[in-house]
Amino acid sequence: GAVVSQHPSRVICKSGTSVKIECRSLDFQATTMFWYRQFPKQSLMLMATSNEGSKATYEQGVEKDKFLINHASLTLSTLTVTSAHPEDSSFYICSAVPGLGANVLTFGAGSRLTVL
């Protein structure tokens, strides 16, 4: 079945540094990927839609200059949290639709970011 790989699974960084999270579709091409954010014991909130070869579409309230998304190939999207602060600590999850016309999302295992 379709597999989405996300790396790193856990990352701890100092306040003010930048962190990059990778999301790869392993056995299919994904023109569109989605980035979600989940705080402890809460639901998933869509941050942005990542489009291969074009700019990402951000949801209302999400700072595009803080959360940089790059979708340079059909199998890789990256999320960079720039100048991270403790309030950016969260669980970040990517997902993709495995194939044209498919409706079911496949999710990566998530990346837990802790900013000290």
Place this chain on the structure above:
Amino acid sequence: GIQVEQSPPDLILQEGANSTLRCNFSDSVNNLQWFHQNPWGQLINLFYIPSGTKQNGRLSATTVATERYSLLYISSSQTTDSGVYFCAVGVGFGNEKLTFGTGTRLTIIP
């Protein structure tokens, strides 16, 4: 935007029990999926069910689109069923963009 409410928020059951989880949504949808999030955070798709009824082993789901709700049934619960269950909906065309519900945290006690 669309509102997606799930009930109950928490559910604790003995192993072997049956349960029904509910998802109410505030607008018409073209996409509805149920997910299980395990204790490590991984989301697994259970059903794609914008309407009708489906069954997969001990799990089944029913969506009544005209009344804007969906139900997830779990029979003969096992400890591995523990985790958080989310329904997620998509509206309009290009409906892979999903809005997640509030979730139901299920704990199965041996």
